[in-house]
Structure formats: structure tokens, C-alpha cells
Amino acid sequence: MLVRIDPDSPAPLHAQISAAVRRGIAVGEIAPGERLPGARDLAAALGVNLHTVLRGYQELRAEGLVELRRGRGAQVRTDAAPAVAALRQAVHALVEEARRLGLSATEVTEMVREAMA
Amino acid sequence: MLVRIDPDSPAPLHAQISAAVRRGIAVGEIAPGERLPGARDLAAALGVNLHTVLRGYQELRAEGLVELRRGRGAQVRTDAAPAVAALRQAVHALVEEARRLGLSATEVTEMVREAMA
DNA sequence: GCACTTGTTCTAGTCCGCATAGAACAGTTA
DNA sequence: TAACTGTTCTATGCGGACTAGAACAAGTGC
Structure with a gap:
């Protein structure tokens, strides 16, 4: 398991940590x-x-992804299902709409790249 | 035109204002x-x-959605097509979800690139 | 031309969340 | 029991968000 954070990112460190684990x-x-x-x-x-x-971990607990216990540490819940499928579906819908508008693949990916920057 | 904001929201007021206009x-x-x-x-x-x-308006100008001029006020650009704005909003939502999941920019753009192919 | 409107820029202050720091505490494990 | 681990508490410094007031500059309308 690898957790990386960017101190220069506008995103709070605790959010970056929880995001890394979530990912x-x-x-x-x-x-x-x-x-x-x-x-x-x-x-x-x-x-x-x-x-x-700990704040990052507690966020994950609030989302029901992990369990926190003294002495035992943080453990991923067995019923924590991957959420990537939903994101993939959103991508599909986005791409269809972009096609309807006649946008090219590079135009769309560029929009995403800009939005992620 | 109706702009509503929620002072209790964790989102900054200027972001709420620009989001309302964007929508x-x-x-x-x-x-x-x-x-x-x-x-x-x-x-x-x-x-x-x-x-x-003004900060909210300036965010919209940075996105190319409106023009700001002294004495004239803020005006929606004629080339700010509603459909494209909607797509931009969809991209925005997708990116936010991807961020929540902790996916990197390259991972997301790769997903989009695959979907467009 | 002139008054008015409107965005632009500047300085300054308050408030709140983020992150750090140290310490003591309470379950869990070996 | 001893070591480990999350929990809780207090305290501090920093930076962004928001407010506030003022002066300025470009455009509008009479």
C-alpha cells in the first residue's frame, strides 16, 4: 500500500490521505x-x-470504508465495495454527450486535463 | 436570473456564486x-x-463564460454555448468524483480516452 | 462634456479551518 | 505486564475566506 501526498496541493493533507486510501x-x-x-x-x-x-482515517470510517480500533489499528471493511464502476459510468455518459456535440477525443481529454489541473 | 447561496455550505461563497451562474x-x-x-x-x-x-464573476471570466468590463458590467459571452457549458459542468462533476476517489489526472484522462476510442 | 454606473485595484481587519505539537488516556495484542 | 494503537484534550501558528472602505478607470446615457 502506497500513500503519496503533495504539500503544494490546495487539497488538505487529511483529504489527500483519505483519497489515497479510497483510491x-x-x-x-x-x-x-x-x-x-x-x-x-x-x-x-x-x-x-x-x-x-488520523483525521484522514476518521473520514474513511465516516464513509464506512474502514474500521478503527485502539490497539488494532485501521482495517478495511470487508463490505467496502469498489466505487470505480460508478465513475466509469459517468465517463461513459460524458463521452456520449461530447460526441453529440461533435467534440473530438482530444478536445474532451483536454477539458478533463484542464479540470484536473 | 436567480442566484441562491447557502452561507452554511462548506463551499466558499464566491464558488457558489460562480456555480449558480455556470448552471x-x-x-x-x-x-x-x-x-x-x-x-x-x-x-x-x-x-x-x-x-x-466579483471574485465569482472573475472565475467565470477565467473559464471564458463571461466578459467583464467597467461601466458595462458582466455579460455572458455569445460563444458560451449552453451545451458546452453543460458538458463543462459534467466534466467538473466527473473530476470532482474522481478526485474524491483519489484518481490521478492521467488515470482519469486515460479512462476518457479509452471511452472515446 | 458631465454625471452616473460598473468593474479594478489596494490596504486592512476579522474569522475559521488546517496543520502542528505535546501529553495523557484506554482498549488490544503478544 | 509491556508494547502498540487509536482517542481525547489543550494550545499555537499559518493562510484562505470574507468583509470593509476607499480611490481609480472605462463605459453609458443624458
């Missing part, structure tokens, strides 16, 4: 039931504060 | 060439500061 679950990098790195370890590895990591 | 253009509530309410008027109507409204 890991979504794409299957992190299996249901798997244990996440300890908050203190991850904080040290990322060079951020313990509380920042 | 108005997308759904055809605001026609191309139409003049937006004056920043001072809208600020008074919404109970926010002039600078907050």
Missing part, C-alpha cells in the same frame, strides 16, 4: 480486511502530524 | 449576450460583500 480500495490495491499502516508510522513516513493522518 | 448558462436560464446583475446589486441582494461577488 487504493477502489482500484483493488488494498483488499477488504487488509490492515492500513499505523497512524504514527504513516505520519512519520509522510512527514506529517499524527493528527493529520 | 444558469448550462440550462439556458441565462442566454448568451445577457447581462448579469451588477456586482454591487447582487452583493446587496445576497447579503455578501462586493468583492465576493
